[in-house]
Every structure is written in C-alpha cells, then in structure tokens.
Amino acid sequence: MGRPAAFVRLSGCIEPCCPWCDTAYARERGRSMDLPVILEKVAALGKDLVVITGGEPFMQWKTGLAELETRLLESGYRVQYETSGKAGIPDSVKGHVVCSPKFLEQRWCFDTQYVSRVDDFKFVVVDDCEHVSNFVRTHNIPSQKVWIMPLGATRNEQLARLADTWNFCETHNFNFTPRLHTLAFNNKRGV
Numbered sequence: 001m002g003r004p005a006a007f008v009r010l011s012g013c014i015e016p017c018c019p020w021c022d023t024a025y026a027r028e029r030g031r032s033m034d035l036p037v038i039l040e041k042v043a044a045l046g047k048d049l050v051v052i053t054g055g056e057p058f059m060q061w062k063t064g065l066a067e068l069e070t071r072l073l074e075s076g077y078r079v080q081y082e083t084s085g086k087a088g089i090p091d092s093v094k095g096h097v098v099c100s101p102k103f104l105e106q107r108w109c110f111d112t113q114y115v116s117r118v119d120d121f122k123f124v125v126v127d128d129c130e131h132v133s134n135f136v137r138t139h140n141i142p143s144q145k146v147w148i149m150p151l152g153a154t155r156n157e158q159l160a161r162l163a164d165t166w167n168f169c170e171t172h173n174f175n176f177t178p179r180l181h182t183l184a185f186n187n188k189r190g191v
C-alpha cells in the first residue's frame with residue numbers, strides 16, 4: 001500500500017465467488033487487448049511498479065499473462081500479482097505474489113501446496129478473524145508476511161472496521177493495511 005502503481009485488471013474468476021466481491025464487472029465483462037496495447041498503456045502511466053490483478057489473473061497465465069510478465073520484466077518494471085490463489089500459482093511466475101485466500105462456504109478456497117510460493121498473504125476480514133489466525137498458525141506463515149485488510153467497499157465501511165482490524169493485527173503481530181484508494185476516493189473507479 002502507498003506505492004503508486006499501474007494496474008492491469010484481468011477478467012474472469014472461479015466459483016464459488018465472494019459475496020462481498022467489489023469487482024463483479026471484472027469477473028464478467030472483459031475485453032480482449034493485445035500485448036503491445038497493454039504495454040503502451042502501462043508505459044503511458046509512467047510508473048515503475050505494475051500490479052496485475054483481477055478477477056483471478058492466473059487463469060490467463062498460459063494465454064498471454066506469462067508473456068506479458070516477461071515483456072514487463074525485460075522493460076525494467078517490477079511486477080506484483082494480486083491473486084486469490086483459486087487458479088493455483090504457476091511454477092514459472094517471477095513477479096511478487098500477493099495472495100488473498102478466500103474463506104467461503106466454511107472452507108479455504110486455496111490449495112496449500114502453494115503456501116511456500118506466496119511472497120505476502122493478504123486477508124480481508126469482517127468481524128470474526130479467528131479462521132485467519134488459525135490458517136496462519138497451521139501453515140507456519142511468518143507474521144511479517146501477513147497483511148490484514150478490513151472489508152469495505154466504501155470509505156464509511158472502511159472507517160467502521162479500522163479499530164477492530166488494527167486490534168486484531170496488534171494481538172497477532174500482523175501487518176495492517178486499509179484500502180487507501182477507498183479512504184481517499186470512496187468507491188470511485190479508475191483511481
């Protein structure tokens with residue numbers, strides 16, 4: 001959080017979908033874009049960091065994303081992924097992987113074989129956070145790799161959960177990360 005970045009948002013996701021998903025438009029409505037066009041748009045933004053998110057970005061690893069990563073790295077960008085892990089994490093991925101596993105229908109939608117490939121975990125929490133601390137403990141994930149974000153698609157929803165989320169972080173020595181763009185711009189898109 002806090003580093004200006006170019007965002008590439010890929011469409012598509014995998015069931016079960018999250019009831020709180022705030023990017024349903026990305027799950028269902030994508031449009032094709034050729035690699036040179038993406039690279040041109042990224043260059044025009046003038047950032048050194050490119051965040052590739054979704055939907056679920058790794059669904060498109062073999063249909064263009066691997067090549068996009070190669071081209072971005074060759075051009076000197078840092079590449080970071082925002083993934084739920086639902087589509088797995090490719091062995092050959094070179095970028096920084098931030099994974100936000102989803103707890104849905106009383107189970108984690110995440111194959112634990114990928115735990116060691118995740119650079120940082122981000123958990124979006126509501127009120128009951130114990131399943132998160134249990135997950136971290138069960139998989140021996142170092143607390144410095146764990147980031148906790150309050151659920152909330154609007155500024156008011158974020159503010160309402162800040163204190164409880166921070167208290168949870170302090171108790172477990174996790175990192176706290178609010179949604180900066182939501183606090184600053186509320187639910188405006190494209191910022």
Ligand code: SF4
Pocket residue numbers: 013014016017018020021022023024027054055056084102
């Ligand atoms: S994994 Fe992400 S894109 Fe997919 S339904 Fe959940 S929040 Fe939405």
